[in-house]
Amino acid sequence: MRAAVLEAFGAPMPVRELALREPAEHEVLVRTVAAPFCSTDWLGWRAMRGKTPPVVLGHTALGVVERRDGGARGYGVGDLVVVAGTPQCDECFYCGIGRPDQCALLFESPEPVLATDDAGRPVRAAGGVGAYAELIVADRNQVWPLDSSLPATHLSLLGCGITTGHGAIVNVAEVRPGASVAVVGLGHLGQWCVQAARVAGAGRIIGVDLLAGRRTTAAALGATDVVDPTEHDPVEQVRSLTGGRGADVVVEAAGPEQAVQQAVAMSRRAGTVVLTGVQWAQGRVSLPQNAIAIHGRRILSCQNGQSVMSRDLARCVALMESGEYAAGPIVTAVYALDQINEALFASGEFRDLSGVITAFR
Ligand SMILES: [Zn+2]
Numbered sequence: 001m002r003a004a005v006l007e008a009f010g011a012p013m014p015v016r017e018l019a020l021r022e023p024a025e026h027e028v029l030v031r032t033v034a035a036p037f038c039s040t041d042w043l044g045w046r047a048m049r050g051k052t053p054p055v056v057l058g059h060t061a062l063g064v065v066e067r068r069d070g071g072a073r074g075y076g077v078g079d080l081v082v083v084a085g086t087p088q089c090d091e092c093f094y095c096g097i098g099r100p101d102q103c104a105l106l107f108e109s110p111e112p113v114l115a116t117d118d119a120g121r122p123v124r125a126a127g128g129v130g131a132y133a134e135l136i137v138a139d140r141n142q143v144w145p146l147d148s149s150l151p152a153t154h155l156s157l158l159g160c161g162i163t164t165g166h167g168a169i170v171n172v173a174e175v176r177p178g179a180s181v182a183v184v185g186l187g188h189l190g191q192w193c194v195q196a197a198r199v200a201g202a203g204r205i206i207g208v209d210l211l212a213g214r215r216t217t218a219a220a221l222g223a224t225d226v227v228d229p230t231e232h233d234p235v236e237q238v239r240s241l242t243g244g245r246g247a248d249v250v251v252e253a254a255g256p257e258q259a260v261q262q263a264v265a266m267s268r269r270a271g272t273v274v275l276t277g278v279q280w281a282q283g284r285v286s287l288p289q290n291a292i293a294i295h296g297r298r299i300l301s302c303q304n305g306q307s308v309m310s311r312d313l314a315r316c317v318a319l320m321e322s323g324e325y326a327a328g329p330i331v332t333a334v335y336a337l338d339q340i341n342e343a344l345f346a347s348g349e350f351r352d353l354s355g356v357i358t359a360f361r
């Protein structure tokens, strides 16, 4: 099968023929239909996320089940499925406490070997997916059936950006009607947070981003106000839009340390701050002690929006079907697998919100 392989950090990824390994009984063979190029993969390509080459990037996809041997999970050969970046094994400690975002399959096992290359080297699959490839061998615990006739490019965003943005607002921040919500960073994740905040009934939705085009998209998707941080101190701008207090909820969806610091400073006392952004795997953030220890803020982590895919996937699909969640403005380009490096640079240079790979042969 053909796959784009990260062979050396920072170098263009060649498309290679790989010898795919046989799926085990607990795994499913999926033919990739659409795979979004995620900004996380740009970081992985730059050696910021602890990947080990050779590796096939791409941690989520839409596909069709090609083969499966193991027990039931509600889908069979020929069915349309989402291969999600985060598994839900329903057996580990974390799944048992209702927190599959921390599933042991994701955090306590090494990235599996997917295939071997021409030189006989083992090639790993990022996040147990390796979506920039014709075929995916995924654990059955990260494969979910889908019943929707929406465009494949739109549905392909369900296993990462949509469920994470929806979950950040609904599951983690628990945004209430009328709340003020600021979103720092209007990349693909921030745009889903804006939409989810609108659907949750937020009163004021403030989008913060350096790029004018991204602010315009956010305004079209539900932001009531947009803030250009180069114009004037963004913390003061958000405070002045929220009665001088700061926002009830701030979602940080950018990554740099300064964005995290600003997100905390933009929240009101006893407000909620949701941290979704990452950059370096070993990155550190320093925060003012009074703001986090004395002023009553809830500072919350947000892996995969604390989604429970067995519950949240259908909700997100329904919101897409009804038009409440719009993927059209977020899918800014489509690519063939052979154009993987174009997708890579368009993501890294902030030209795409989500580019989607749709042709694999
Ligand atoms: Zn992603």
Ligand SMILES: [Zn+2]
Binding pocket: 087, 088, 089, 090, 091, 092, 093, 094, 095, 096, 100, 102, 103, 104, 105
């Ligand atoms: Zn689990």
